[in-house]
Amino acid sequence: xxDVLHPLDETNTxxxxxxxxxxxxxELGGNAGGWPGLTLYRFTQPTSPHWDEVKSLSLxxxxxxxxxxxxxxxxxxxDPFNYLVLSSSRHFTAEILEATPAKPFLSLVLxxxxxxxxxxxxxxxxxxxxxxxxxxxxxxxxxFVTPLDCSLMGATxxxxxxxxxxxxxxxxxxxxxQEMVYRVLQAEQYARLLEVAATEVASNPVxxxxxxxxxxxxxxxxxxxxxxxxxxxPSAFSHLFRDVTGKSPYQxxxxxxxxxxxxxxxxxxxxxxxxxxxVGYSSTSHFINEFRDRFGATPRAYCDxxxxxxxxxxxxx
Numbered sequence: 001x002x003d004v005l006h007p008l009d010e011t012n013t014x015x016x017x018x019x020x021x022x023x024x025x026x027e028l029g030g031n032a033g034g035w036p037g038l039t040l041y042r043f044t045q046p047t048s049p050h051w052d053e054v055k056s057l058s059l060x061x062x063x064x065x066x067x068x069x070x071x072x073x074x075x076x077x078x079d080p081f082n083y084l085v086l087s088s089s090r091h092f093t094a095e096i097l098e099a100t101p102a103k104p105f106l107s108l109v110l111x112x113x114x115x116x117x118x119x120x121x122x123x124x125x126x127x128x129x130x131x132x133x134x135x136x137x138x139x140x141x142x143x144f145v146t147p148l149d150c151s152l153m154g155a156t157x158x159x160x161x162x163x164x165x166x167x168x169x170x171x172x173x174x175x176x177x178q179e180m181v182y183r184v185l186q187a188e189q190y191a192r193l194l195e196v197a198a199t200e201v202a203s204n205p206v207x208x209x210x211x212x213x214x215x216x217x218x219x220x221x222x223x224x225x226x227x228x229x230x231x232x233x234p235s236a237f238s239h240l241f242r243d244v245t246g247k248s249p250y251q252x253x254x255x256x257x258x259x260x261x262x263x264x265x266x267x268x269x270x271x272x273x274x275x276x277x278x279v280g281y282s283s284t285s286h287f288i289n290e291f292r293d294r295f296g297a298t299p300r301a302y303c304d305x306x307x308x309x310x311x312x313x314x315x316x317x
Contacts, residue, residue, distance in 0.1 A: 014080050014296055017153065018063040020160050021106045035163050035173065037111035044104045047096040054092075058111045059184060060084040061148065061156060065105030066098040071142040081295065081302070083148045085184060090142060108156075112181055120181050146187050147262065149294050155179040186246060205230035205237075206244045213253055217260055218280050223249050257281070258294050265303045272299045 025031045025042035033040050037056070049070070060067075066079045071092040078084045079098075086092065099105035159176035162168040209226045226249055227237035241249045257279040264275045276287035276299075291299050 014063065014153070016157055017061070018106060020157065021063045021108060022104075024160075025106060033108065033110075033163070035110075035169075037113070038163075039109050041107045041109070042104050043096050043099045044101045045096075045099050047094075047099075049093040049095040052092055052094045054086050054090050054109075054111055056111050056114050057117050058086045058109055059180065060086065060109045061107060063106040063108075064103055065096065065107070067105070067107065068095045068097055069093065069143065074142070076143050076145050078145050081148060081297070082145045083152070083184075084143060084145050086143045092143075108160075110177075110180070112177075116178065117181060117185075120178060120185060146184075147259075147295055149187070150296065152180065152183040152187070153296070155183055205232065206241055209237075209241070209249075210252075213256060217257060218278050220280065220282075221253055254290065255294075258291055261287070261291060261299065262295065262302070265299055268303065272303075275299065 021040055022042075024033065025040045028042055028044065031040045031042065032038075037058075043065070049068075052069075060069075060078065061083045062078060062080050064080060066077065067084075068075060068077045069084065069086070069092045070076070071086065071090055076084055077097070096105050155176055159173055159180055162172040162176055209229055212229055213221060213226070223234045223238055226241075227234045230237065232240070238249055241247075241252070245252050247255070261275050261279045264270055264278060265272075270278060272288070273284045276284045279287075281287035281290075288298055291302070295302055
């Protein structure tokens with residue numbers, strides 16, 4: 001692409017989150033997190049399935065280990081690379097899958113006030129509804145698992161650290177909590193935008209471009225190319241696209257490329273170089289750097305970890 005926007009510098013890592021939660025979990029089981037709705041967990045061995053409940057939308061992030069929840073008959077497994085979101089007022093079964101005394105299961109669960117979720121959702125969707133119109137998405141999902149990227153990792157670390165002192169707790173923690181909710185809603189809204197694009201291509205310029213990018217993900221794409229598809233100037237198209245999606249065209253396309261690359265890597269049929277070309281990168285090293293920035297591991301390391309987890313699951317069956 002010719003229109004380059006560098007990603008935000010996120011210096012927090014999974015190791016930082018691991019250290020933060022370890023320091024805050026002196027007791028086995030649940031530990032009070034020092035914030036309404038925040039609980040931190042430590043387990044040193046796997047657990048049997050047990051019933052649990054959340055009253056509001058809950059964000060569940062693992063720093064170490066692996067966990068499974070079953071909601072409405074659907075099984076969701078998540079780990080340090082993926083976080084879980086549970087919608088409000090849910091009963092579910094939970095099971096710790098991986099935990100040892102040397103490498104304890106460490107996680108946080110943050111239950112978020114519905115009013116905050118509604119307000120941030122409204123802020124995100126306000127402009128989009130004027131463009132996309134009302135679209136029925138069917139019954140809301142009970143839960144979903146999403147890759148944990150650096151943006152949400154950074155917001156989570158800032159929130160946890162801000163709860164330590166009085167002034168930061170009063171002023172900064174609420175701001176970082178809002179950022180966490182925003183990051184989660186943006187990640188899921190991204191996926192829904194792709195669904196909307198499939199049904200509204202004929203009537204919406206942004207949807208039309210999203211559909212075009214999906215179909216041509218392996219090709220070089222510039223903002224000028226995309227704007228030309230819908231007969232807009234690059235400047236007007238960029239403003240419209242950001243209003244609708246909350247991202248610049250470049251940012252949005254990059255996320256599409258990297259998410260598709262992740263899917264291809266997990267399928268395991270292509271090499272890293274072949275995957276980078278399949279999603280439109282002419283430079284494999286550039287692809288590796290951007291993949292690591294988004295998912296916290298190189299493509300090869302990510303693929304190897306996924307394969308290892310699969311082998312462990314097979315051994316336990």
